[in-house]
Amino acid sequence: MSVKINSKYLENYALEFSKKISEKYFSSKKYITGSEILNLTPSKQVNYFVIKSLFENWQIELEKLKSSPYFDYRDNHVHQALQDFMNILSRSIKIDRTNFEPLLMEAVAFSIILALDPITFYKSEFEKLEGHQVNQFLKENMKYFKWHETLVSNLVDRAGMSQDTAAYKKVLFNNYEVQKDQLQRPEELLDVLKEVLYLDYDILFERIEAKVEAAESSSNTPIDSPGQSVETSQSESKESFKEIQEGENLEKIEDSKPELEEDTDIKEEFATVEAPATTQAFKAVDPSKAIDPLQTWARFESEQYSIMKGTIHELSESVGINQRFMFTKELFDGNPDLMKHALKSIDQCDSFMEAVQLINERYVGELSWDKNSEPVDEFLQLIFRKFDQRG
Incomplete structure (x- = not known):
């Protein structure tokens, strides 16, 4: 079972939701702080996605700092100083309405997508990164996922081993097949948003029956549509995850390696690697179906x-x-x-x-x-x- 999301309705809803929340909060205050963000809306997921966005922006600023050729950001003392600096910043969040409202709008949209189509959401998160960065990304971001988090919780390897993105996506698909009957229904997750603004499920999405082959032979193979059905079992899911943990080509990260050393830019919406050029013949289009x-x-x-x-x-x-x-x-x-x-x-x-x-x-x-x-x-x-x- 998959869903087709009405993107225009989603965008308008996220906009109106963020306006309504912002008007209420900023009518009496000029700035919002981190602790206030965590309790701003009735949805814990929306609130944490705002914080996640702030963390991603910090990562971007950090990468800009690390691009300087004059300083050694791999030094352990520098790493610790950056960690301390980040802790101070996290306690000193101060955002006005102009800069906050777009963050809230994005958080609402992403929360709805996560509720309705977790495979698409998590897969897009993986696509932002190179395979060896997925493990680090999950370690840093699991705390921000409050809905359908069980689909990715067992992908976090605290020993620092990693595999390519296709392997992570394969386990994600298998996890979904094992857990899909136990996952909380989208309507149950999204009902909390109605406390702020009515959400019309009939307009927002429609259910679609579909079938998928979950296996992905390589990162160049078109990724099958999310949420679709594959023949699998819980043992197969565990076996697939075992491949990630025990594969011969797994890369181990040294314990002494600074945690923020990864060259990550998790604010990018999609991976920057272009699909390789192909010489295959494309399927001819029926003239009656071609765009004039x-x-x-x-x-x-x-x-x-x-x-x-x-x-x-x-x-x-x-x-x-x-x-x-x-x-x-x-x-x-x-x-x-x-x-x-x-x-x-x-x-x-x-x-x-x-x-x-x-x-x-x-x-x-x-x-x-x-x-x-x-x-x-x-x-x-x-x-x-x-x-x-x-x-």
Whole structure:
């Protein structure tokens, strides 16, 4: 069982939720502190995701510091000083409404996605990182996961051993198959949000029956859609995890290695590794199902989007968080690397006509896109905004 999330409703709900909470809190206060964030909303998960975002921003600032060629950030004394500094900062959080509201909005959206589709959520977290960084990421972030955390809790290896991302995702899928009947229902998790703002489940999502092959032979293989069914057992799940713990190529991290030494940038939404170029023949698209670039351009020009053409410079830098989730799941078989590669390929096109021709040739037929669907239409809108000429 999987779900299809209405991304526009999700985005609007997260926006209105964050506005309502912020208006109430900031009506009497100018700043919010860390302890107040932990009790801000009725949802513990939303509150902790805000803190998680702050931690990720700290990591980004730390990476900027470590990029200096003049200081040794591997030194144990420096490492301890940074740890102390971070502890002080964690007790000195002070954010005004302008900077806080976007954090809360993101936390609400991510919480809803985690409740509805934990496989997609956790898989996207893994995709931000190289395989050897997943273990460290989980060790640092498990405390922020309050919903469906059992799906990843046994992936944390305190001895510091790690495996590639595909191995972690395989165990994640197996964990889901073992636990899916015991996981808390999304409605039960999300009901707490209704205490702030009514959430219409009929609009937010629809259930979809689907089947998946969970095994992923390599990181280049398109990742199957999350939440789908595979034939597995609890013993198979344990055996898969054993492969991670005992595999011959596991990399051990020395106990003396500073905990913050990993070159991680966990604020990146998706992995920066591009999907490798392929020479395989794409599935030919049925002419009746192909997107007509002339009609599409004319339609967008006649609508409110006309003034927006040419306003996007790089597609790969302009897709929002909710759009990334929707496009990845609905258009690119759940594979964020495939979507990233598509965006970069479109960015290299010289005109709208060339870009639409490219997606017809590579994706419409190959991935069975419905040209009249909402995700395709929204994707085409972004492409229209990328180019100022039809070609």
